[in-house]
Amino acid sequence: MWNYTDKVKDHFLNPRNVGDIEDASGKGEVGSLACGDALTLTFKLDADGRIEDAKFKTFGCASAIASSSALTEMIKGLTIAEAENITNEDIAEYLGGLPKEKMHCSVMGREALEAAIANYRGVPIPMAQGEVVCECFGVTDLEIRRAIQESDLKTVEEVTNFTKAGGGCGNCHERIEELIREVRKETREEARAEGVPKKLTNIQKIKMIEDVLEREIRPALRKDGGDIELIDVDGDFVMVSLRGACVSCIASQTTLKEYVEKKLREQVIDTLIVEEVKK
Amino acid sequence: MSSNVVYMDNNATTRVAPEVLEAMLPYFSDLYGNPSSMHTFGGQVGKALKDAREQIANLIGASPDEIIFTSCGTESDSTAIFSALQAFPEKRHIVTTRVEHPAIKNLCENIDNLTGHKHKVTLLPVDREGMLDLQRYEESLTDDTAIVSVMWANNETGVIFPVAQMAEIAKNRGILFHTDAVQAVGKIPIDLNDYTAIDFLSISGHKVHASKGIGVLYVRRATPFAPFLIGGHQEHGRRGGTENVASIIGLGKACELAGNRLEDENTRVKSMRDKLEQGLLEKIPHAMLNGHKTERLPNTTSVSFEFVEGEAILLHLDRFGICASSGSACTSGSLEPSHVLRAMGVPFTAAHGSIRFSLSVYNIEDEIDFILEKMPPIIENLRELSPFWKGNHPGMVGGSQCKCSC
Structure with a gap:
């Protein structure tokens, strides 16, 4: 049995925003009956160019339905430009995570969104432009390249989990391996050339935060008899709890913002926001 | 709950019948002896195993010495296939179907790596209703065929194959016949006295209201046999390893119940x-x-x-x-x-x-x-x-x- 989070179960059993918007501003259709999952997404813009309504119809398993439902909730109130930034990882994160074999359900959500935006703009679907690598599930090299890059995929199995590519007859496994080698080489070179780290995955982000806390911040606080504990990381929010002398210290909030947050922003990502969780 | x-x-699996559990329990506590021991304490367990073996043989019309205890249906299947390949080392062809359980399907897919020899595997197709074409089956048999393995009943659809008839066809060509009968035993009458061409038959305990971790391979008397697990003299040297006593007693009881039900x-x-x-x-x-x-x-x-x-x-x-x-x-x-x-x-x-x-x-x-x-x-x-x-x-x-x- 799959280990679904309560949020996945909730969105599966009580899906939000089911249906079709008749006079939609944009409509995206991805997947097929043959493939085992399919999603139709429609959205409508208000006068200010924000998504005022979004609806979906999905054929597929629990995580496909939950991903679609989550997506409609996530894009409501956003502008097209903002909605465009939503990745499959964001959808998975919104749901508290998906089993790795089910990541393709979140990818399907993102692709439906892209298709709907392309439809709104009257341009072809970007991901459909590439060369079809996986004939069984109709997956293009562009989709595979992006998944490898964004989700730091290393094996054919991981690519299959995220995009379904290679999950059928298996004839395209060699081509997928080639793509992995190509993309990973490009990514390394890019990173070296620009010196800019690529978007971190959740686990990378958490590990880096823990690392900075252990290496720099905790030793510094301990000198004054205080301490800090990482409670949770949710998107850009880093929830911490202060310990020891810090608890009663008047300057603790300043320490939190001026020292802890600053250090983390310098060394992890510059958008992090540190907040204290009172026990 | x-x-x-x-x-x-x-x-997928069945509940252990309350009568089966009751029969098993003493063998987890008081009756812990090794059935192979020389003392009376162990020997009484050996006697109980003998009775269980008879109960199982009775359900399928076999004789007790044709029953070999294994750990599961999958082990029974592997034992039968490898046994046949060893009996006819010069033959390199296996006939089976496209709808077998993974225990046979994946074994046949990997048979070259496992044996170190190239084999040809014929996968018989089924029609829209899940039935086999017997003519096509007959034509698939060659002088190179070592064994035919066809499930008695399909786990997903319940479709029953005419295995007795298929076994006859194989026997006429001097080919061994195995059937994975884990879904059929206990659900439909099976009398191997009538189906004399079946050489190997697999049973799984947990599909017939016995416990998980016990299986049976029926091997018809005089069928060439090579053990899969080699060790002690248990099962007359045909399957090493100390007997899973409680589960065997349970399976005996389950087979008796199945016959009545x-x-x-x-x-x-x-x-x-x-x-x-x-x-x-x-x-x-x-x-x-x-x-x-x-x-x-x-x-x-x-x-x-x-x-x-x-x-x-x-x-x-x-x-x-x-x-x-x-x-x-x-x-x-x-x-x-x-x-x-x-x-x-x-x-x-x-x-x-x-x-x-x-x-x-x-x-x-x-x-x-x-x-x-x-x-x-x-x-x-x-x-x-x-x-x-x-x-x-x-x-x-x-x-x-x-x-x-x-």
Whole structure:
């Protein structure tokens, strides 16, 4: 049995925003009956160019339905430009995570969104432009390249989990391996050339935060008899709890913002926001 | 919790019958002796094993010395295949079907690596109803064929193959015949006194209300045999390893019960199955039966609901404590529907939405009514979510770049 989070179960059993918007501003259709999952997404813009309504119809398993439902909730109130930034990882994160074999359900959500935006703009679907690598599930090299890059995929199995590519007859496994080698080489070179780290995955982000806390911040606080504990990381929010002398210290909030947050922003990502969780 | 469970997944596993558990318990406590020991204390366990062996042999019309205890159906299957290949080292051809359980299917796929020799494996196709073409089977046999392995009944659809007849055909060509009968034993009468051409037959304890971790391989007397597990002298040197005593005692009891309950299985259980199947097909539009209507186990029904996905159905059923299974891709973690449904050519509109209910003598009529009450709204709700369902009829099948064969 799959280990679904309560949020996945909730969105599966009580899906939000089911249906079709008749006079939609944009409509995206991805997947097929043959493939085992399919999603139709429609959205409508208000006068200010924000998504005022979004609806979906999905054929597929629990995580496909939950991903679609989550997506409609996530894009409501956003502008097209903002909605465009939503990745499959964001959808998975919104749901508290998906089993790795089910990541393709979140990818399907993102692709439906892209298709709907392309439809709104009257341009072809970007991901459909590439060369079809996986004939069984109709997956293009562009989709595979992006998944490898964004989700730091290393094996054919991981690519299959995220995009379904290679999950059928298996004839395209060699081509997928080639793509992995190509993309990973490009990514390394890019990173070296620009010196800019690529978007971190959740686990990378958490590990880096823990690392900075252990290496720099905790030793510094301990000198004054205080301490800090990482409670949770949710998107850009880093929830911490202060310990020891810090608890009663008047300057603790300043320490939190001026020292802890600053250090983390310098060394992890510059958008992090540190907040204290009172026990 | 367990009182609220409607268990209709008996082809996956069965509850241990209370009588079986009772028979097993002393062998976990007071009667812990080793049946091979010389002392009376161990010897009494040896006597109990002998009785269990007889009970098992009786159910299938075998003689006790034709029963070899193994750890599971899979071990029984592997033992039979490897035994035949060793008996005829010059023969490099295996005939089996496209719808076998993974215990045979994956073994045959890996047989070259496992034996270090190239083999040819013929996978017999099935038709839309899951039946084999006997003419084609006969033509597939060659002088190079070492063994034929054909399941007695299919786990997903319950479809029964004419194994006795197929074994005769193999015997006339001097070819060994194995049948994986884990789904058939205890559900339909099997008398190996009548089916003298069957050389090997696999049984699994947990499919017949005994415990998990016990299997049987029937090996007909005088059939060439090579052990799979080599060790002590247990099972007359045909399978090493100290006997799983409690489970063997339990399986003996389970086989005795199964013999007594065969009639109930083929009357009451069958009529409950039929009621469930007819009810589902009548109440729910665009539903279809997978597998032959009559050449089938009395307890199994596989029904496909078009335009919805199996895992989603199962999770909704789960909310009501209803246990069933599905041949859909999503339930397995693979991306394609079950190999059985694909081999049968079930259209892709239906293959992803298949649900198998498999009953046992422990089911009651109220449970059938309960499922018939819960199932239609579940399918209706999921169809309302489905982009391929418009109002009360299938809509357009669009947006597809997919070219897969399912």
